[in-house]
Amino acid sequence: MAENTSNAPVASKLIFLHQLNEQPLNAKVRFLCCVVDYDEQTGCLTVEHKYPRIASGQVCTSAVVDINLILETVKRPLLQAGSWVNVIGYVQSISAVKRRVSSSRTVKQQDMRTNLPKVQAVLFWDAGALRLDKYEEAIEQHLALVVS
Numbered sequence: 001m002a003e004n005t006s007n008a009p010v011a012s013k014l015i016f017l018h019q020l021n022e023q024p025l026n027a028k029v030r031f032l033c034c035v036v037d038y039d040e041q042t043g044c045l046t047v048e049h050k051y052p053r054i055a056s057g058q059v060c061t062s063a064v065v066d067i068n069l070i071l072e073t074v075k076r077p078l079l080q081a082g083s084w085v086n087v088i089g090y091v092q093s094i095s096a097v098k099r100r101v102s103s104s105r106t107v108k109q110q111d112m113r114t115n116l117p118k119v120q121a122v123l124f125w126d127a128g129a130l131r132l133d134k135y136e137e138a139i140e141q142h143l144a145l146v147v148s
Contacts, residue, residue, distance in 0.1 A: 020117035043068035084127035
């Protein structure tokens, strides 16, 4: 048996939501996000964190979080749109999701299918009182240290 073998769980990697697409399948990640929608039939949340703020909208700032494994422990208020939550989970495949979008030319909304990264949640908790700008700044600093 190798000397450095450990039975400890694999540590999660702290990322921004838009970095999910860069992670390998089954990577364990941690991120902050805002609940957009909860689908009771599938047990999945659509979440977002519009960061970085790029006018062109080229960065994917949404994802699907499957909470079926932890559903019994999740507090109902956290499933409401607008709730900020922390998620630890495993990167899964891309998921096709029906989203309601507004056309800039018209006021009417329409349903559109979008491919979003999917995460199987193993931990899910309230973000609490949050200064989003300070959080984003702190994570940028953390990621800069990890890369260098």
